[in-house]
Amino acid sequence: MRKGLSRRAKLWQGWGMKLACIQITTGPSVRDNVALVTPLIRDAAAEGATLIVLPEATSQAFGQGRLDTQAEDLDGEFATQLAELAKETGTTIVAGTFRPADIREVDGKTIHRVFNTALITGGGVHKGYDKIHTYDAFNYRESDTVRPGEELVLFEHEGVQVGVAVCFDIRFPEQFRELARRGAEVIVVPTSWADGEGKLEQWQLLTRARALDSGVFLAAAGQARPDFLEKAGEESGPTGIGHSVVTAPDGTVVAEAGYGPETLIVDIDPARVAKVRKALPVVEIEAATTMR
Template sequence: MMRIALCQISSTADPQENLALLRAQVATAAAEGARIVQFPEATQCRFGVPLTPMAEPLDGPWATAVREIADEHDVVVVAGMFTPGEAGRVTNTTLVTGAGLHLGYAKIHLFDAFGFRESDSVTPGDKPVTFEVDGTTLGLATCYDVRFPELFRALADTAPVILLGASWGAGPGKADQWDLLVRARALDATSWVLACGQADPDADYGSAPTGIGRSAVVDPLGTVRARLGGAPGMLLSDVDVAAVEEARRTLPVLANRRL
């Protein structure tokens, strides 16, 4: 078993405020025995503001502070931030830090849909990223990535657990799509999918995707084990990594695929 905490927060436009929120959430999760503390996409700063001034490298002050918090509580923290990109853009990065780890995943699929153009301000990544904690390999995905099953199948080759951070855009049908897609990707990969989203904010930020909540823990056969609503909250889940092997014997889609 690996205990993972999903911290469904509502980020502000102030990275220091968000860092203080992260610090408090990590302390609470660690006290409950979490080994990994997962935060959503855009934890460092919400969407809907200029992102270039917010961008910092992985060895910059914000990510370094997160590493210090993780090390203080002997956990691994996973949190969305923005690092410098190309041609004045940023990279939408998932930071993984603590327990000797300090790395980032650059979001591959950018949200150019539903009237929003993430690619105008964000440089895409180009490769999947996994990491190991206590002998278990975990994969990373970010928000719009959930619409692309090929990424999840690639991660599933080595990762029985996939952590998905999001700042999902609101709108007609979007909550249903999120719920469906998270479950579908767990079935595609026959892996655990732990989907941590930004909470539904009180304010209206226009077309910026600032979150609807609905963080969820989904098992390798697509069953939702736990889910939050729209408000801020924390899910603590004991993930049975061994259940993946049994699921893949029962539903061997990875072994049976031909393309």
């Protein structure tokens, strides 16, 4: 699907929430990346989306220079401009950025680590979730330059509790179940998923599994595959595989993007969460179960 076009999926008629997952390829410049996402956010808002999810590393793509040189707190240029855009469009925006964290000495080198943060701004909310599970896998060590977060984060949107996770977090089901136990009915997941053998299949399996075993709507917005189909399936580092997805609490896929830039606009009915959990009370049963 060509850049700038959107794919719509309507799951249930009647009252609901309209959300957007914007799939893009960001670059090294915060200013250029804000310019890239601004018209896409406005377009999604014009189509009625009130919750807009952008990828991990929206402010600065991985592999495009040191992260600490442009890392900012949530009163910096990137967060401030997105806050203004959220106010202008009447939306809540979730987007990946980086914040200064700590300084470590490693093998005689001074390392300025950052937090891998999902900014949440709009609707009276302006805060961040720091990615808890760093991507230390497949010959990559995110923890060398990124400090893990420690706290789960939820926020309210249109009366619905929304949990937040980032990319590699999706491999850890307990985080999603705990968000559900704390009231999350929707979980948003900014992502920059690395391509490679079997990685797309893993991504598709994990997004469906996390929605199903937590009984939530899951909305994951990823970085587009930089080379689209030309090199699909080849190792890419954590620079994106596309395939942003919205999954229902019963594990069915509502909408899924391809490899390239694309926007998903999806109507969901949060009331569906209670119906699914009543039929399949996995979270409640687990909470009441004792294992030795």
